[in-house]
Amino acid sequence: MPSNASPTPDTAANSAANTSAPVRRIARRPFWLRVLGTVNGAIGGAIVFVLILSAALAGWIAPYPPAKMAVGGRFGLPQAAHPLGTDEFGRDLFSRIVFGSRLTLTIGAIAVGISLIAGLAVGLTAAYRRGWVETVLMRSSDVLFSFTETLIALACVAVLGPSLQNAMIAVGIAGIPFYARTCHSAALVEVSKPYFEASVAAGAGHARLVFVHLLPNVFPTMVVVATLGVSSAILAAAGLSFLGLGAQPPDPEWGLMLSGAAHYLNRAPWLMVVPGLSIAVTVLGFNLLGDAIRSAMDPRRQG
Template structure:
């Protein structure tokens, strides 16, 4: 047991954080002592105490309740953005990697063009175009991650289609759809799982950044990036308004990165050898 923990300490630590935050998000209404937007639940700008562990904000709202409810919003944002980005990116990358026609060049040139721009810049442009809201931020963040997932999928497909099992599928007469779904996709999934765990943390950071800029979640939604934006005016006299939402974002991103690194090491023998 000690040997297992020493070898996979990062993965166990990251997974433990994710389990705790997942339970908090799932049972948020039962854990939080107050509703997230309840005004004057306590004194205004009260520092952390036994009654209010994370203090209160300028409207007397309990910060612990708002951070707990924000965990559910953060999980929701990350999941939807990841589904959009990973789903669309995998389809585009799989189609481009399998095709030997003009479609490959066209798709990859479009992906390369989008990939030349920072993902956050694409998300900002999309939100500015479709309007600021939490739902639009999720869509924008998801679309901004499509080029990354498409390039990863394309690279893996190019390698996999050169292997003997793919040629054997073509020899027995398997159609294009069968070759992509039953031959290539199962061998692409390990790489997608690894980059998906890292992409989740990227989506959370991007959504929090949009909310911090006022382009994501709108008041009084207790999204962690929005809580950071609300607390920046009180940074000097009420720093807890930024400390606890910022610490929550840090822990989630750290946990997903640790789990992603562990999975990358597990699926890649070269990483295990280096370790």
């Protein structure tokens, strides 16, 4: 009967090809399309893009210098000349928010850069050298990891002194234990794989093993961690500025703006709402983008 006939080899091959074709098309999608093709990636990418655009074109977007006082009345309500109102010194709040985006991106880039570079160095060294080197490095990271990042950052700022530059360095140092532990775990997985053991047996040198075989396979994981870590760095730096240990007046840093607006919450609540929302939206954007990058790099979800 035709219904019981076995499929011919050509029919089976065509069926298999039709079944696997959508998977191959998805796998060939560019990385940026896999990231921005999701809801999280689209929203997060749009927020980060607007932040970058605002920072790059702050001089053209902002109608007034960020530190110029008396450009409007004190505690001015939002109006055409001042879309977000003015602060206690008559400075345009919109201009300060726009220029503050530059500081926010700088804080995230420098703090995460310090944590990422140092964490990679510690994690790779511990996973590759093993023995007492691994024990010393990882136990030291565990000791630092037992303290909160805020406490480590406060200790660093107490030593270095209160300033925006020192706050970025302090936040970067505070994040090193987490990055080191993550890198160490990912590197241990790669070291135990057959390709790495085969390279060792073939007589590959230390530099080749670390920079050709180990680092390229660990780095994608660390990129995801770094993207998600930008939001933590921004929050930590804003917290230090709010306490008066980070940016100093008249810098238009959002955490410092929150600190100054706290004294006038009843009189001018928008002074606290605007920088608070700016921090919240920025953190949300980097978190969503980091989550989309993590999903795009996961081979189990590409099909």
